[in-house]
Amino acid sequence: MANSKHAHVRYNLLDYCFRNRTFTFNQLLQYINDKIAELYPGEGIEKRTLRADLNIFRDKEKGFGAPLPANIRILRYTNPNFSIAQKPLLEYEQYLINASQQLLERFENHPKYNKLAEALVKFQEGEDEETDTSKILFYDQNEEYKGIKHLKPLYFAIKKKQVLHITYKGFQDEIPTAFEFHPHILKQYNRRWFVFGLNNTNYNETWSVPLDERLVKISIIEDEIHKTSEVDWDSFFRTMIGVVRPKDSEIKKVILRFHNGRQNYFKTKPFIPDFEEFFEEDKQDQVWFMAIINPELIQQILSYGKDVEVLEPAELREQLKENSSKMINLYS
Structure with missing residues (x-):
């Protein structure tokens, strides 16, 4: 039986190597041990454990049935598209x-x-x-979302306090831009992930980067000291819907009136954590909360269509009026 200690770590590392690297047996053993030592200092595996792992990868009945020929000097899959992630869980897993x-x-x-x-x-x-x-299970997921591949490396960059060199190209940009980035937190919104941190090139400490095709490249800047964040991220997001915080934005009291009983839907799934209800009998269809005005707030309000009305503040009410007028023009 294979050594089960850290087996899940070894299997993922081996799968990566067989798809992306060109290692001999001894080189592979050294690489695996180096990676295990990063996570579990002072620990590693012997040659017999690695040989047992290779047998599990090749075993078609009790293993992964990987296209990994025996008696080859360079250990690589013959099918580069194969991955153990495509296979059912092993008994141990x-x-x-x-x-x-x-x-x-x-x-x-x-x-x-x-x-x-x-x-x-x-x-x-x-x-x-x-x-x-x-x-039985139907998931609300974004099948076209490719940015999930960036999530794990950014998570570990935050955990290990690494400084990154980010290359980014917006949808409207003609050429990409690059900047030094000190990542601090990851946030999910609307089935997408965003990383927030310090853009040290223009010194914006609440800079956000979407994890999608606009994020062209991430590389680690070695020997650079990671700058800690002074931002209270919980407070930062508590009065903000989504990920866009306009410069010099102010927190406003927003009052919404719902129609056709839609306030009940809002109360069971509010788009902001903190909201209050009115005690007055004639205001049971209203709610209020403190928030900054940004595009995501407007989008959420618009999602209720004709069943919601902005009472305050006046500037938000005006923006909803302008949006409604533009929508009317599209269908006129």
Whole structure:
């Protein structure tokens, strides 16, 4: 039986190497041990463990059935499109998933673990031979979203306090721009991810970068000291919908009046964390909250169509009026 300690780490590293690197056995062993030591200082594996891992990769019945020929000097897949991510979970991996789900039952009422529990359910898809889970679970996901590949490296860049060189090209830009970036937090909005931090080139400490095709390249700037953030990110986002914070924006009191009972939908899924209801009998269809005025706020209000009206502030009401007029012109 293969050494199960850190097996999930080794399998992911090996899968990466077999698709992207050209290592001999000894070179591969050194690379794997270097990576394990980064995560678990002082630990590593022996040659026999790596040989056992290779057998698991090649085994078609109890392993991954990878296109990895035996008796070759350079260890690479013969099919570069193959990945173990395409294969069902191994018995060892299925055990870990089941154990994790049982552990999470202790915290089933804790909102902090909701997303993790959801992820574990997703892992079960395709693993249950008796149930077609595709007919049970339908996810609200962006099939065209390619930016997820940037999430893991940016997460570790934040965790390891690395300074990055970012190359970025906006949809309307003719040429890309580059800047020094000190990443601090990752935020998801509208099924997309954004990284926030210090743009040290123009010294904007709340700079955001979308994780999509506009993010051309990320590279680590070695020996550069990562600057910590003085921003209270929880407060920063609490009065802001989305990710756009206009320069010199001010927090305003926003009052919305709903029609056709739509206030009930808002109250069960508000687009801002903190909102208040009115006590007056004639204002039960109204809510108010403190927020900055940005494009995402306007988009969220517009999503209610004819069933919502902005009462305050006047500038937001005017912007909704202008948007409505433009929409009318499109259909006139």
